[in-house]
Amino acid sequence: MSKVADVLKRVVLGRALRSTQAHYQLLPKRIALPVFASDALSSVAYAPQEILITLGIAGLAGYAFTPWIGLAVVLLLLVVVASYRQNVRAYTSGGGDFDVATANLGANWGLVVAAALLVDYVLTVAVSISAAVDNLGAFTPLIGEHRVFAAVALVALLTVLNLRGVKESGFAFAVPTYLFVFGVFTMMVWGFFRLANGSELQAETARLEVHGTGESLAGLAMVFLLLRAFASGCAALTGVEAISNGVPAFRKPKGKNAATTLLMLGLLAVTMFFGVTMLAHLTDVKYADPLHGSRLVDPETGQDVSTGQHTVMSQVAEAVFSNFPAMYVFVTVMTALILVMAANTAYNGFPVLASVLAQNRYLPRQLHTRGDRLAFSNGIVMLAGAAALLIYVFKADVTRLIQLYIVGVFVSFTVSQTGMVRHWNRLLRTTTERAAKRQMRTSRLINTVGLVITGAVLVIVVVTKFTHGAWIVCIAMPVLFLLMRGIRGHYDRVARELEPDDDTPYTLPSRTHAIVLVSKIHKPTLRALAYARATRPSTLEAVSVAVDTAESERLRDEWDALDLPVPLKILDSPYREITRPILEYVKNVRRKSPRDVVAVYIPEYVVGHWWEHVLHNHSALRLKGRLLFQPGVMVTSVPWQLASSDRLKARPDRPAPGSVRRGDGERRTRIAERD
Numbered sequence: 001m002s003k004v005a006d007v008l009k010r011v012v013l014g015r016a017l018r019s020t021q022a023h024y025q026l027l028p029k030r031i032a033l034p035v036f037a038s039d040a041l042s043s044v045a046y047a048p049q050e051i052l053i054t055l056g057i058a059g060l061a062g063y064a065f066t067p068w069i070g071l072a073v074v075l076l077l078l079v080v081v082a083s084y085r086q087n088v089r090a091y092t093s094g095g096g097d098f099d100v101a102t103a104n105l106g107a108n109w110g111l112v113v114a115a116a117l118l119v120d121y122v123l124t125v126a127v128s129i130s131a132a133v134d135n136l137g138a139f140t141p142l143i144g145e146h147r148v149f150a151a152v153a154l155v156a157l158l159t160v161l162n163l164r165g166v167k168e169s170g171f172a173f174a175v176p177t178y179l180f181v182f183g184v185f186t187m188m189v190w191g192f193f194r195l196a197n198g199s200e201l202q203a204e205t206a207r208l209e210v211h212g213t214g215e216s217l218a219g220l221a222m223v224f225l226l227l228r229a230f231a232s233g234c235a236a237l238t239g240v241e242a243i244s245n246g247v248p249a250f251r252k253p254k255g256k257n258a259a260t261t262l263l264m265l266g267l268l269a270v271t272m273f274f275g276v277t278m279l280a281h282l283t284d285v286k287y288a289d290p291l292h293g294s295r296l297v298d299p300e301t302g303q304d305v306s307t308g309q310h311t312v313m314s315q316v317a318e319a320v321f322s323n324f325p326a327m328y329v330f331v332t333v334m335t336a337l338i339l340v341m342a343a344n345t346a347y348n349g350f351p352v353l354a355s356v357l358a359q360n361r362y363l364p365r366q367l368h369t370r371g372d373r374l375a376f377s378n379g380i381v382m383l384a385g386a387a388a389l390l391i392y393v394f395k396a397d398v399t400r401l402i403q404l405y406i407v408g409v410f411v412s413f414t415v416s417q418t419g420m421v422r423h424w425n426r427l428l429r430t431t432t433e434r435a436a437k438r439q440m441r442t443s444r445l446i447n448t449v450g451l452v453i454t455g456a457v458l459v460i461v462v463v464t465k466f467t468h469g470a471w472i473v474c475i476a477m478p479v480l481f482l483l484m485r486g487i488r489g490h491y492d493r494v495a496r497e498l499e500p501d502d503d504t505p506y507t508l509p510s511r512t513h514a515i516v517l518v519s520k521i522h523k524p525t526l527r528a529l530a531y532a533r534a535t536r537p538s539t540l541e542a543v544s545v546a547v548d549t550a551e552s553e554r555l556r557d558e559w560d561a562l563d564l565p566v567p568l569k570i571l572d573s574p575y576r577e578i579t580r581p582i583l584e585y586v587k588n589v590r591r592k593s594p595r596d597v598v599a600v601y602i603p604e605y606v607v608g609h610w611w612e613h614v615l616h617n618h619s620a621l622r623l624k625g626r627l628l629f630q631p632g633v634m635v636t637s638v639p640w641q642l643a644s645s646d647r648l649k650a651r652p653d654r655p656a657p658g659s660v661r662r663g664d665g666e667r668r669t670r671i672a673e674r675d
Helices: 002-013 019-025 029-045 047-090 097-105 107-137 141-145 147-163 166-196 220-237 254-282 312-320 325-359 377-393 398-402 407-430 434-468 470-498 523-534 549-562 579-592 610-615 618-627 643-649 662-674
Strands: 209-212 294-297 512-517 539-546 568-572 597-606 633-641
Touching: 029 047, 029 107, 029 166, 029 220, 029 254, 029 325, 047 097, 047 209, 047 220, 047 254, 047 294, 047 312, 047 398, 047 407, 047 434, 097 107, 097 325, 097 407, 107 141, 107 147, 107 325, 107 377, 107 398, 107 407, 107 470, 141 147, 147 325, 147 377, 166 254, 166 312, 166 325, 220 407, 220 434, 254 312, 312 325, 325 377, 407 434, 407 470, 434 470, 512 523, 512 579, 523 539, 523 597, 523 633, 539 549, 539 579, 549 568, 568 579, 579 597, 579 618, 597 618, 618 633
Parallel strands: 512 539, 512 597, 539 568, 597 633
Antiparallel strands: 209 294
């Protein structure tokens, strides 16, 4: 069974990589862009749609503000990209915003950022995968009917691809990402070209009316609605911070390459987002959500036709390529794929950040270690589990999930920019070179502008989204913060306990009292007795528990007949227990000689089949578990390999690259034995 599992693991994940092969996983910019930027690029598929859903509350009158909301989001995106280019040049360790906040604002602010980013990465996977299922459902009704199952299946597929390693997943995702960029740019060029030539492009929903619950909104209420629409559009900014967390994956010079990739991301994201938003506006796309205060109505029949709407991206593509259906299919498929790729951004950011946190003892240490393929496997699996749970709870509903979105990322934006301003202030006090100081002042100005704007947007996002689901994130982040503080406190307490001090006993114990546990006289028992005698303890005895009187008498007779050089003591157990009598006996030995060490030897079978574990060793495991809590007691397992374990103990290690093959080694061994 174990061998089958190993074969399956190798087939699914590939051959294990050595630690010395880590440099093979570093990414060139052309691969790093799709790996880390697909989240921000994919926002083209849902950010304009969320703007229309929110503006639809005010009815058709609200749609007039679409270009202005889109422009505000574009300006914000440019500011954030410019700010983060300073971050990736200054901090290349991979901690991203966590490192910036910790180094400049203190550990607590670093944890605030870490909690925000971890939550946001999970939501990135849930939102992106759910949006991908939405787009696939536009022309595949079967997927739309089983959206939750399809979304969870996509999460599982992404998990497997990422467990194979960063570089392999990068190559797998590079082609779809670039094809998506090609498709969107082709759609924009062709759409604006047709509009400029006088073609009348209309979306399938152009003739429908949008009725909202707030059609009479005015004054401050209308301003609040516009701010809420802007907050929904800010989903376009998610993923910008992923590059700062993934700097170690870049080739050298890491900071410069990361900054260049970030600039490429910004230019592509700005152009694509605003282009699609304007095309949606010019083709008169309408999109409503009855659960969020708007609905689509057919003016001829007066019927509500909100059910079964195609996504905004799908409607724009269909209108633009009305004379070229194949391109419509191409853009729709590539949109679904890029949304899956967007989730992959979180698969690269979450495990790296979790590893940094684990290294700093804020998360379990298992998250710091790399798997067979040099990926942070435990972090990848944890992210997948959390995202799948969210998809199941929220039924893969993008509009419900997106209300939880972007709060965390704007918390990290704001705190990070604050830390960068302090970083430049500190360097300016210690730098004397004029050119360097001038460059630092420019960087500080950029980060200051980023701080002011992202801070303002954070307030807008929290206020406008709080009652629509953001309150869940506002609770989750403090809970995660406290959890990480608790984990760090635990590791610190353990470190203090383990630190040698003046009271630590460095001398040998005065005496060792050895006890060999015996159930019957067989080979494992005799080996345990021999090993215990070889350690030369001060006193040695065999101990058995009388669960069955007749069996105990037979054991005594066999012991005496063999004339074994170790005294046998049989403990009475009127309630047929094994563990408690042994524990009480060991405690009594310790009580009589508190300065002595009691060494307990437990014979154990070593089996080779999974089903044999069900039949053996349960008493030994229970005993070891209880004895380990007894002070001054050492527990030693004495293994006896059964025949079924031969296939495992004879299994050769994997040969190192360049070493002889298994057959060659066996041949050489036989020749040596013959000689």
